[in-house]
Each structure stands twice: as C-alpha cells, then as structure tokens.
Amino acid sequence: MKLHGIGVGSMVYGVGYGFARPDFATAEVEAAADGSLTVWSGASELGQGLRTVLCQIAAQEFGTDYQDVRVVSADSEKTPDSGPVSASRSTYVQGNAVLQACRDLKEELRSLAAEMLKADPSTIEFSGGYVFSTTNPENSIAFHILTGQLHARGRRSHGFGWYDNHTEDVDKETSQGDAYSSFAWASQLAEIELDTETGEVTVLRIASATDVGKAINPKLVEGQIEGGAVQGLGFALLEDMKVERGVFKNSHFSTYILPTAADVPPIDPIIVEVPDPKGPYGAKGMAEPATIPTTPAILNAIADACGKWLKSTPAIPENILHLLGVLPDERKEALSIKDIPYPPF
Amino acid sequence: MDDTNYITMELTVNGRRVSKHCRSGRRLIDFLRDDLNLMGVKEGCGEGECGSCTVLLDGKAVLSCLTPMEKAIGHEVITIEGIGSANRLHPLQEAIIEEGGIQCGFCTPGMIMSGVELLARNPHPDRAEIIAAISGNLCRCTGYQKIVRSIEQAAQKMSSS
Numbered sequence A: 001m002k003l004h005g006i007g008v009g010s011m012v013y014g015v016g017y018g019f020a021r022p023d024f025a026t027a028e029v030e031a032a033a034d035g036s037l038t039v040w041s042g043a044s045e046l047g048q049g050l051r052t053v054l055c056q057i058a059a060q061e062f063g064t065d066y067q068d069v070r071v072v073s074a075d076s077e078k079t080p081d082s083g084p085v086s087a088s089r090s091t092y093v094q095g096n097a098v099l100q101a102c103r104d105l106k107e108e109l110r111s112l113a114a115e116m117l118k119a120d121p122s123t124i125e126f127s128g129g130y131v132f133s134t135t136n137p138e139n140s141i142a143f144h145i146l147t148g149q150l151h152a153r154g155r156r157s158h159g160f161g162w163y164d165n166h167t168e169d170v171d172k173e174t175s176q177g178d179a180y181s182s183f184a185w186a187s188q189l190a191e192i193e194l195d196t197e198t199g200e201v202t203v204l205r206i207a208s209a210t211d212v213g214k215a216i217n218p219k220l221v222e223g224q225i226e227g228g229a230v231q232g233l234g235f236a237l238l239e240d241m242k243v244e245r246g247v248f249k250n251s252h253f254s255t256y257i258l259p260t261a262a263d264v265p266p267i268d269p270i271i272v273e274v275p276d277p278k279g280p281y282g283a284k285g286m287a288e289p290a291t292i293p294t295t296p297a298i299l300n301a302i303a304d305a306c307g308k309w310l311k312s313t314p315a316i317p318e319n320i321l322h323l324l325g326v327l328p329d330e331r332k333e334a335l336s337i338k339d340i341p342y343p344p345f
Numbered sequence B: 001m002d003d004t005n006y007i008t009m010e011l012t013v014n015g016r017r018v019s020k021h022c023r024s025g026r027r028l029i030d031f032l033r034d035d036l037n038l039m040g041v042k043e044g045c046g047e048g049e050c051g052s053c054t055v056l057l058d059g060k061a062v063l064s065c066l067t068p069m070e071k072a073i074g075h076e077v078i079t080i081e082g083i084g085s086a087n088r089l090h091p092l093q094e095a096i097i098e099e100g101g102i103q104c105g106f107c108t109p110g111m112i113m114s115g116v117e118l119l120a121r122n123p124h125p126d127r128a129e130i131i132a133a134i135s136g137n138l139c140r141c142t143g144y145q146k147i148v149r150s151i152e153q154a155a156q157k158m159s160s161s
Ligand code: FES
Pocket: B042, B043, B044, B045, B046, B047, B048, B049, B050, B051, B052, B053, B054, B063, B064, B065, B066
C-alpha cells in the first residue's frame, strides 16, 4: 500500500557565534587610479558565492560596475583575519566589514569630490559610475577620473573595515539577554509517499521558505536553499555515518549514500525578506537555516503517513519496516504517535 | 636499475594530436592531469563512484579514474578544456552560469561532460532523460534542479543556433 503524508519543519537560527564568543571580520578595499576596486576579505569562498556578494556590495557602495571589482579572499599571506566561514555568518559579518571598508574609503573620495566640485561633502553621492553633489547633479565627475585624481594628488586610496559581531551574552541564571546578534527563521513543507511493502520513502516535493533578511543575490540564495534541502533530504533518507573506534566504516560514496539527481524532488525555493537592522542592506545568514528544517519536515511527513514517529535517521526501508512492525523491532525504536503530544508542545 | 615501464601515448586530446613518452600503467586521469596539465579533470573519489572525472572517449562519457591510459591510445579524448574557451563558452557552460547550476564547481566539469554527451546523442532530452544522464554525477552543493535546467536551456540554445 502507498501512504501519503505531508510534514512541516521549522526552525530559528542564531546567526554567527553568539554568547559573547569572538565573532569578527576584517576587510580592506583599494581604489586603483583607473577606478577599479580590489577587496581583501579573510573569509573564504566555498561555492556559496561570497566573493560575488562582496563584489556586489563594493559596486553598490561606489556606484560602479560589478565587473570592476576584484576580490582577494582567504589567503593568510595577503588577507586579514576574518575567522572561519561557519555559523552562516559570512555575508553578515564579512559583508559588514567590506561595507565599513568601502565607507571608510568613501570618506576620502567624498572630501576630494567636494573640493573638485566645490560642494559640501555631505551632499556627495556615488551612482552609475559618476560622483556628484545632490545640489547640482548635472555637474558630475566620472568615478575613474576621481580615483585618478586621488592617486595623482597623493590622497588615501585605501579603506579599512573591522566588524565586531560579538554579543553581550545571556544571564546564566535566567538565560535572558543578548544571545545572538541576529536570528533567521525558516519553514519547510515536505510531501512524501511511503510504500508499506518495501519500506521505501519517496519525497515528492519540498517547499522551502527562508527568511534571508535581504537577498543580495537571489540566484545564489536559491542555490543555497535548494542545496540545503538536498542535504537535509540526504540526512533524512540516506546518509548514515558509521564510526567505530574513531574510524569511519563507510567512507566511500558506495557505502555512504548521497542523493543523486534521481533522488531529488522538485524544490520550491521561497525567499522571505524581513530586513535585519544590522545586516548589510538588511541581509541575514541563511545557509544552515535552509538545511535544518528539511529532515524534520520529511520525518513529520512520514509520521503523517503512517502514524508513527521514526526516532532516528536515516529513514531507509529497513528502518521504516521496523517502524511499521513488518520487521521485528529489536531496537524498540518505533514510537507510537500517541506517545508524543501532537503538536509536540 | 629503473624498472619503470614507459610507453608512447599517441592519441587526440581536445582536437590536438598528442604524442608523449611517459610512464605506463597509470589511469587516464593521471595522464590527463599530470602529463597534459588538464586540471579541469577532477578526482572526487578515484573509485568510479562520483563522476567528477568524466571525460569523453570517442564521444562516450567515461570515468577517467577507472580507465587505463593505454585504452585511449589511438582514440580521441575530450575534457572540459576542449569544449569551449573563456571567450567562447560551450552553450552548456553558458547555461550553467546563467541558471546558477554551479556552486563550489568540483562536480561541474564531470557534470558538463555528461551533459555534453547527452546533448550530442539526444538534442532534445526530456527531464527524465537529463536526470538519468547525470545521475552518476554526485553534487554536494546544489539541489541538482538548476543543473537540470541548465541542460534544458543548453538544448534550446543549441537547437536555435
Ligand atoms: S573520481 Fe572518477 S568517479 Fe570519482
């Protein structure tokens, strides 16, 4: 028999390290005489698209072309320390450091532009490759002319940024206080089919809504949401790391099973934007939030289908048949749906 | 005494005739990476399980980590370096960029070679055929669907050009 189920998984996630732990990033930016920009970032690119996002931030700040920004990242010989890329913190913390570095350099550019345009520095804007005073936008200087003058006149062409994301911590007695600087929220729906004869669970569809604050690059955000869902699906249905005495027993792709294209259902990435007051342009961390709800959503869908909760992952056919009582359940893992208050709080 | 055996590898790689005197008895991936410096051929597992080392041998997608190099003598090998260049990308490379079908990029050369082989033998694949063609290529970063869409988009680009 084929059973059908729908499950929800939701989470709240503290972005960064929180609890008074050191949490900072450093960045530098330089404007070359030709108007091109170089950003030095300590945080590394893993494929999440951080370099792209940092280029976008710098281009946005100086009102220049994305193509004219180059990022040097994660090379201890060249780049400043930004701590690890983890805790979904890089766009948030490194992004803010780059923003600061850009704004630091903009001060110098702004004062030079004000001299050249005979305007008040506070009225200077950077947009569309030009720098102008809002009092007289017709009279503008091309950005590369301004940076050329910066070098010709021996002015500062370098900006520095250091962003501190540490929080004050919570009260040990009451657990109240400042745990994390930002919280991200995510919720996912999974629809599954469970074959009671074979124990196979097939995920038919996943909808994944993640609060990203602001999607600086929506395509990259979708990539994180879709990839996160597939990792969560792997955790729910396939992946089982077996360690004995510190040795991995299944460290091959034929024994530790990852989802392939054939295992993945259609995934609807839903970008929710609730701006974070401290994030760069309102952005929050979103990588892990996109992964965390998938597994509970799938396990809840299994419970919805068969009325029983699997207590451990992965939901391989053997474990499902144990759960359904088709196979003798030596491990006593099947938990009746009546044993758990539903909803579970 | 040096008991290493040598061999002359004569074959076509990415459209060029290659003749190279080198150590024999290695895998095709070693010859391509170590002797020809074709670093786009990635070794994810070295045991035929991930697809990242996929290259075309006489137009057929093969795992270069499981292929003895001698098997390529007299044949034609195409790697990711041979399907397009930085200024003239292959339509599938273009589509991968446009759709965002790439994150860390480690699976990407193998993924693209599987896609290129599919599009050569089946210019209008449906979704199920695309999924079947890349189901031997593992990706840990993406959700696969942007890669599937890239191949669909490439098929469109190639049929309209
Ligand atoms: S490296 Fe050849 S299949 Fe993994």
